[in-house]
Amino acid sequence: MQLPQILYKYTSASTAFLVLENSRLRWSSPLLFNDVAEFQRMPRFHPRVADSYQQLSASIVAAVFDGIELDEARLTHQTLLLLNLVKLMASKGHIAREDILKSLAGEVSDADQKIEMSLRDYVDNLGLSTARVLCVTSENDNNAMWGNYADNHSGCVLGFRHIAKYDTPLQEATQVSYSAERPIVGSGLDFLLYGNTQELRTSTLHAIFYTKDQSWEYEREWRVITWRPNEAEKQVSDFLFFPEELESVTLGVRATVETEQRVRQLLAVKYPDASLYRMELIEGKIEPNLLI
Structure with missing residues (x-):
């Protein structure tokens, strides 16, 4: 999906004041997120590796006896x-095809569990306390998001352009995918044939960092990730943004007059190009109304 022109950050009013006063956004470690499964959903193969050993034997035999091509340059x-x-x-001519298949029979029943454990060890060794994630969304009129992340509609939504x-950084924002099951990154047969390829490593890391359970789909999240190995003890980092990046501030339906006045002052002083909206409840639906 194409990167949206504007990405939004839901906040409480007090957090919005801090962001606007300091021109800094907080990036946090996934260890602090409200989803305890962040960076913990390891991807899988389908069919499983453990179920693919027979296919591996059949593929090798078919390549030798039937001329079915394998990309030998990529084989493990x-x-x-x-x-x-x-x-x-086969060149000796004394062993039948069926006998070769029998001789190749074998499997590792816990192969997939071992792969998952290896992935978990890899992610743990990265040090999640050093990861910094900026979570934003493509929607500023999401009723559930207003309720959950903007202090029950009394906070704000900050709109940022890249x-x-x-x-x-928002130029590098990546859309989060949602699935009820753990994401699939390939087939067990391909893994047995070609191993841990660069393509597989890329798709695996993407699956770990940019997929979430389907129950979070309402968030319509995009995220940017960086790593700060020297800041593990903090688990958060506040990064500057350019005033020009702030495209808008949208006040919640329940935002107070005092909140509106304070935001107006900050925009006038530091963000003259940013627009100000207030959400209004119209026929049971919240819609933004332009103030300035």
Whole structure:
């Protein structure tokens, strides 16, 4: 999906004041998120690796006896050795195809569990306390988000634009995907044939960092991730943004007059190009109304 022109951050009024006064946004470690499964949903193979050993044997035998092509340049070292061994056995002409298949029979029943444990160890070694994530959304009129993240409609939504000439972080925002089941990153057979390829590593990390359970789909989240290895004890970092990045502030339906006055003052002094809206309840639906 194309990166939205504006991405939004829901906040309480007090947090909005701090953000606007200091021109800083807080990026947090996933250890602080309200979703305890953040960065903990390890992706999977389908079919599973444990169920693919027979397919691996059949693929190797088919390559030797039927001329079915395998991309030998991409095969793992172990699979290439096995392929060459089968070629040698077949060249002798004394071993039947069925006997070769039987000789190759075997599996590792806990292969998928071992892979998952290895992934968990990898993520743990990255140090989640050093990860910094900025969570934003593509919608500023999400009723549930207003209730959950903007102090029950009394807070604000800050709208930010990404600016190419400043190389602003939001240019790197990635859309979060939602699924009821753990994401699939490939087939067990491909993993046995080609191993831990760069493509697989990329899709695996994407699945860990940018997928969430389907119950969070209402958030319509986009996120930017960076790492601060020297700031593990803090678990948060407050990063500056350019005044030009602030496109708008939207006040909640229940935002007080005092909140509106304070936001107006801050915009006038520091963000003259930003618009100010207030959400209004119209026929049971919240809609933004332009104030300035």
